Amino acid sequence: MCRTGGRRCPGCNGATARAKHNERRRKNRAIKAAALAWARANGHEETAGRLEHLPPIEAKRFIAVHQLGEAQLGISLGPVSGHRGGGPAAAPPPPAPAGTAGAAFIARHGLESDVAALAQVAGEAKARRLVDRLQQLEPKMFGRMPSVIARGARKQMVRAAVGRFQNPRPPAPPPPPGPDWRDDARLLQQITTAQGSQGRLPVERLLLDSEPTSSTPVGGGTNTTVRVRLGAGQYAYHKPFDGLHDSLPAGFGQDSSQQPVHEVAAWRLAERLGPPWEDLVAPCVLREVDGKLGSLSMERAGDQLIRHQGKSLRDAPDAAFFDALIGQQDRHVMNALYDSSQNRVTLIDHGYAFSRPGDYINYSNFQNERAGSGAAALTSAERGKLRELLDSPDTFGLAGLLQPDRLAALRQRAEHMLATGRVMHAGTA
Amino acid sequence: MIIVELRTPRVGEDGYDVATTIRVVDGQADVSGDEQLVTDLVEVHGPQGRVSFSDDPEVWARYLHTAYRTPYLVPVTILDTETGEGLDLDAGDQ
Numbered sequence: 001m002c003r004t005g006g007r008r009c010p011g012c013n014g015a016t017a018r019a020k021h022n023e024r025r026r027k028n029r030a031i032k033a034a035a036l037a038w039a040r041a042n043g044h045e046e047t048a049g050r051l052e053h054l055p056p057i058e059a060k061r062f063i064a065v066h067q068l069g070e071a072q073l074g075i076s077l078g079p080v081s082g083h084r085g086g087g088p089a090a091a092p093p094p095p096a097p098a099g100t101a102g103a104a105f106i107a108r109h110g111l112e113s114d115v116a117a118l119a120q121v122a123g124e125a126k127a128r129r130l131v132d133r134l135q136q137l138e139p140k141m142f143g144r145m146p147s148v149i150a151r152g153a154r155k156q157m158v159r160a161a162v163g164r165f166q167n168p169r170p171p172a173p174p175p176p177p178g179p180d181w182r183d184d185a186r187l188l189q190q191i192t193t194a195q196g197s198q199g200r201l202p203v204e205r206l207l208l209d210s211e212p213t214s215s216t217p218v219g220g221g222t223n224t225t226v227r228v229r230l231g232a233g234q235y236a237y238h239k240p241f242d243g244l245h246d247s248l249p250a251g252f253g254q255d256s257s258q259q260p261v262h263e264v265a266a267w268r269l270a271e272r273l274g275p276p277w278e279d280l281v282a283p284c285v286l287r288e289v290d291g292k293l294g295s296l297s298m299e300r301a302g303d304q305l306i307r308h309q310g311k312s313l314r315d316a317p318d319a320a321f322f323d324a325l326i327g328q329q330d331r332h333v334m335n336a337l338y339d340s341s342q343n344r345v346t347l348i349d350h351g352y353a354f355s356r357p358g359d360y361i362n363y364s365n366f367q368n369e370r371a372g373s374g375a376a377a378l379t380s381a382e383r384g385k386l387r388e389l390l391d392s393p394d395t396f397g398l399a400g401l402l403q404p405d406r407l408a409a410l411r412q413r414a415e416h417m418l419a420t421g422r423v424m425h426a427g428t429a
Numbered sequence: 430m431i432i433v434e435l436r437t438p439r440v441g442e443d444g445y446d447v448a449t450t451i452r453v454v455d456g457q458a459d460v461s462g463d464e465q466l467v468t469d470l471v472e473v474h475g476p477q478g479r480v481s482f483s484d485d486p487e488v489w490a491r492y493l494h495t496a497y498r499t500p501y502l503v504p505v506t507i508l509d510t511e512t513g514e515g516l517d518l519d520a521g522d523q
């Protein structure tokens with residue numbers, strides 16, 4: 001309809017034009033009524049309810065999506081005689097933005113108007129892509145939900161996509177450029193210390209000398225870790241210095257670039273303490289993988305510790321002693337493994353350890369459990385090791401490997417345990 | 430709505446397996462697979478502070494990567510309508 005002047009422009013205001021207009025309105029109403037009747041008769045009650053209040057164009061889209069013909073609707077869908085200016089009839093509404101399978105999927109789940117809305121704001125291609133994504137997720141996601149929940153979930157997904165295009169969020173500002181770890185002279189000195197002391201043990205030589213046969217990024221997580229295949233059945237995890245910048249370490253009073261160093265330091269300390277502590281920590285070195293320098297830790301077998309909650313674990317007191325000494329900040333039930341075949345605990349993730357007094361402690365389950373139990377008293381072996389550590393000129397190889405204040409804090413914890421004769425609660429020394 | 434998978438490595442072999450799938454729709458959580466890996470014993474660091482699964486399963490799932498940080502148990506977001514992750518609307522764009 002023309003928009004000049006009143007409802008119709010002068011050229012469209014004649015009797016003939018009005019008659020044609022009215023004929024089109026009657027035709028469209030009939031098409032809409034036929035579409036509603038078909039929808040109600042074929043299990044699309046909800047859709048019919050929506051179409052009833054929408055313009056006829058939506059009913060025509062519904063007809064196109066379901067590929068309904070005149071035989072099914074019981075009316076003629078032929079062009080209305082004449083049109084504005086006598087030109088050809090308006091083109092039928094475009095088909096649903098998907099192939100035949102996609103159209104059937106849309107119809108089956110009552111997504112017509114939602115997908116049409118997405119096509120309108122984002123274009124046919126993106127609407128088609130979203131329908132493909134919905135179908136991808138169907139077998140293991142929506143198809144597993146109760147049907148009422150699944151129906152709402154599918155719609156929510158399409159509407160979320162519409163929302164993102166209607167109200168596009170500005171891209172997140174890039175994080176402020178942090179210092180490049182390569183420019184950190186103190187960190188480089190720590191790395192030099194680590195590299196100078198590693199490789200004495202066969203397992204460290206294996207980690208250092210093996211040529212990886214594959215390397216696969218491990219998805220998710222706050223750090224970029226790569227799973228490396230060293231040989232038949234042997235895998236290790238590489239945590240490079242590159243790509244470690246995020247806000248989480250700061251909450252623990254940690255510098256993200258220290259995390260690979262802390263992994264190496266934990267192994268170095270455990271190895272120097274000897275059994276049983278050297279069995280608690282996976283061997284770890286600093287080396288390059290795929291041209292990136294980082295920590296490389298041997299993979300260990302075992303389930304997440306939570307699967308063995310309530311069991312009396314042989315290694316629990318030793319793990320408590322170790323975590324108390326290193327000032328563990330985040331030992332929760334997912335940061336330890338238990339291998340029932342060897343009755344062995346493996347402590348994993350030492351990024352948030354070697355804390356200083358006052359640093360935030362999130363969890364230290366082993367330590368706190370022992371400190372609060374009747375087994376907090378140190379054994380003679382533990383006391384002996386603490387004396388050895390404190391008498392060691394380089395604190396069991398940690399001098400120069402840890403930042404000076406973290407080394408001092410570790411020595412302070414060792415002195416505290418010797419003085420009290422007990423494993424203390426986390427954060428109290 | 431958010432869907433997160435928890436994946437564990439095949440020790441000694443290539444690949445990861447899906448151990449647990451967490452789906453949260455309108456605040457209602459559905460967990461399939463190893464339900465022990467979804468626990469109130471580990472809180473995450475959300476935008477408003479520490480959150481347990483019982484407090485808010487959607488926020489817990491969204492920020493699970495702050496707590497499950499090791500390569501032995503990896504949270505992978507399959508879909509998050511809040512952040513747009515997993516909608517894959519831009520895949521294939523030049």
